[in-house]
Amino acid sequence: MQTPVLEIDHLSKSYGHIKALDDFTLTIHKGEVFGILGPNGSGKTTTLGILLDILKADRGNYRWFGKLPDSYVRRRIGALLEQPLFYPYLSAVRNLELVADIKGAKYDEIDGILKKVGLYERKTSKFKTFSLGMKQRLAIAAALIGNPEVLILDEPTNGLDPKSIAEIRNLIIDIANKGLTVILASHLLDEVQKTCSHVAILDKGKSLHSGKVEDVLNSSSQLELKSENMSILKTATSKFEFVSESKVEKETLVLSLKQDVDPAWVNKELAGQGIYLSHISLRKRSLESYFLELLSGNDA
């Protein structure tokens, strides 16, 4: 099997007595667009900070491309963490040249990258004259320098207007289609759902779930049922083994399912018992509802 791009092995880090990251383990393979999803303060940025050597873990270790990390390995990674960081008194292009110097990249790719993020016309302007959205675009430009094999983006659409958000997301999807590995930290479920192939859900420094986004969305969906006599319906469905929970919402019986079932089979089964349904529909769970379910479980 191919060496994973990133292996995180039981990482822990505390700030004083606050556990920012608690025994976090994760493996990311080449070509995955991996979303790290979690509410504010869940340890997303701490994780990425450790992976980029600006924070030091208390315990655990990690490997990039199968090797223990050093500064050379970081030159194969493009990163944008929290906020765009540049020398304010230097021009956009000069700032990118400094990044290219560190990464050992050539200057001639800079113009193309600036065009890609829509900053080419402002390339000689000083960084401090840029608006928040422009700063964010420049940070993405910096992350693209030197043909990185992995792109780390922490809240990349923070502070951008809807049009720019759509552009940046398309850019991420573009990059992912070229076979690059992307690690995207976000608290925006919609963003992860739209762009990522895999997701890890993080809360209070613990990993609650990790796997393919489509598995999260497909598995354990819900079935909505309506019938004339709801109480008979409820008793009948309570005998189904695949139901984990049932509740009545707005005169509709909502069954949470442990596994996928064929609605046609349910309809036939109930009809056989003399219960005729006026409504049946399979509801795919959104990442959001799963996310909130997991978080409420973690609070208890």
Place this chain on the structure above:
Amino acid sequence: MTGIYAALLLMVFFGAEKLVNGVLANASTSAPVTMPGFTLYSFPYVWQNLAFFAGFLKIFLALIVLFFITNEFSNKTMRQNIMNGMSRNQFILSKLIFVILLSLASAAILFVSGLILGLSYTEEYTTALALQKAIFIPAYFLEVLTFSIMAMFIAFLVKRSILAIGALALYSYIIEPIISGSIPDSVAKFLPGEAIGNLIDIPNSALMKMFGVSFRENVSPLDAIACLFYCCLFTGLIFLFYRRKDI
């Protein structure tokens, strides 16, 4: 800021004699004995004289270094540079190289100014005479280097410009004087501030000789060793400090 420093340095070098003679001329109007006018610029004394005056300006150099480093923290560019693929040691090393180059440039200005002034103010000279006390040039380099590395150390430790300036002043004007007051002189003279200050003594001028005071006309190897030791110590501590630290 570097330009302002260089201009100040040149002003001091080329204006020092006028200033000293002006003060003396004022003093001699009221003094019972007439003070002799004299030159600061003749070989071989020019080196020590200029180095001594230039020493007063090393605080500007230290401030340049201090802002240069605290800027990396306030703009968080140190963070970004390391994320981009610099190692922590490379980053610290790049700052150290800057400090060394800055000190070298300052010593080069001293050398060129001394050469020009010495050549034009000394009537008869030989190469040997001209370079007799040229040891004050490397001594001056060591003086500004040690002080700048001390500023660099404080900047890396404190990270914020205002706090770093405060810490540098607090140490130089309050903490070190208190410590040196409470320990024997033989030890106190090796405290960083004292060692840096002792490297180049007050020049013996005709004036000093009139009063019968005599200062050292050479560089003490012990002071030089102390300064070198502090350069290594402060640099080493920075590297050590950032091995395990969050940035």
